[in-house]
Amino acid sequence: MPEAQIIDGKAIAETVREEITRRAAALLETSGVRPGLAVVLVGEDPASQVYVRNKDRAAEACGFHSLKHTLPAETSEADVLSLVDKLNNDPDIHGILVQLPLPGHIDESKVLRLIRPEKDVDGFHPVNVGLLTAGERASALVPCTPAGCLVLLKRTLGDTLAGQNAVVVGRSNIVGKPMASLLLQESCTVTIAHSRTRNLPDVVRAADIVVAAVGRPQIIGGDWIGQGATVIDVGINRIPAPERGEGKSRLVGDVAFEEALEHAGAITPVPGGVGPMTIAMLMVNTLTAARRLLNLQEEDPLF
């Protein structure tokens, strides 16, 4: 049996960032405006620190104006809200992102709801969630991870996904639900499966497209994957790797990758699959937000 194609998320993300760099340069040339992105990090979570640093670097590499606010873990909710309010009113900032998770004493939903929907480059504000759910993707800002998964699917399967049987495993607001909305708008037949789904392996086995977004290491067995299915693994889980030395760890997805290679037609690796696309799509959203705030015409969508 031939092994699955490995979908190179890193390479595809690079092509997206290159296109955004070109478009940002053209915007600067014609209107004198640099897209501005502000990223807010509260606390010292090491993984979040890496993601925020990478977002800041990607924004600079695209030629954006990039602002990073790093606040101590004990910052009050009122101070975070006041910073968001300031960024909402800053004309040089077109995109605002508050890195999640926030420390426990801060009400995440209160912070996300304060971000102006037009600057909500994470797509988490109820206005953007509503537009996407209502099928008005073209006017929304779409959450970066599901948008990145859709780009990976289209680059692998072609632009038409209509009629494909898609199973999204996971029902989070950040990935599972918006992913299902996007696939539905592509005229896929969509099932959202989760921990309470009966006969989960059989449900997954029936899918042409599997999006795994559970957040549990290798929970989806390789033999759950139907022959020739396309698998997009959103999970990024750190597990102990004693074979690499004492105290060492490694990243794995939600899918048992090695076993799945024997069944899938194509599959994303972890790392190097969906993760880099999340950051590339943040650049797409920031440029889109800037153009809309400047009342400029929409460009060709990248997905």
Ligand SMILES: Nc1nc2c(c(=O)[nH]1)N[C@@H](CN(C=O)c1ccc(C(=O)N[C@@H](CCC(=O)O)C(=O)O)cc1)CN2
């Ligand atoms: N405000 C937000 N918070 C969080 C989001 C988000 O989209 N918006 N998503 C995740 C974390 N995340 C971005 O913030 C993210 C996670 C992983 C990667 C990535 O490139 N991963 C690499 C591996 C990196 C490593 O070695 O640890 C990969 O998969 O190749 C990018 C972004 C939660 N919070």
